[in-house]
Amino acid sequence: MTSEVFEYDFKVPASAIDDINHVNNVVYLQWIQDVAKKHWESKIDDYIRNTYVWVVLNHFIEYHNPAFLGxxxxxxxxxxxxRGVKSERHTKVINTTTQKVLVSAKTVWCLLHKETLRPTRITDEISTLFFQNS
Structure with missing residues (x-):
């Protein structure tokens, strides 16, 4: 089974820039979370949206190259x-012009039942939204 790659493009805004004139490391973390949410929301229906929620168990982030305003x-x-209640998601942040990888990350997420906030097994229904037989 293979997972599709989800992409999101944008320009670096002034609000992302820190005191040394490049994108702040905390901003990359926000982008990592934002793209995961966009990917999730692009695949799910109202039933799944109202039944489940994800929380982060850990992030591993490597910073390779800086990004700048614009x-x-x-x-x-x-x-x-x-497996079970956990999902491992990978993310790459890339400068579109240079094709340099700026950041690579691995995040372990845990699926929760939205009402009880208890971990819940990732169902086949959810799994098949993100994986294809190859």
Whole structure:
């Protein structure tokens, strides 16, 4: 089974720039979370949206190259694997012009039942939204 790659493109806004004139590391973390949410929301229906929610268990982030005001960015994300209540998602932040990888990240997410906030097993219904037989 393979996971589709979800992409989101944008230009670096002034609000992302720190005191040394490049994108602040905390902003990359926000982009990682934002693209995961966009990917999730692009696939789910109202029933799933109203029944489940994800929380982060951990992030591992590597910073490779800086980004600057006005740079065009592509954020790519995909789910590498899942088991039980956990899902491992990978993300790459890329400068679209230079094709340099700026940041790579691995995040482990836990699926919760929205009403009880208790961990819940990732169902086949959810899994098939993000993985294809290859």
């Amino acid at each position: 740079d065009t960015i592509t954020v790519r994300t995909w789910i590498d694997s899942h």
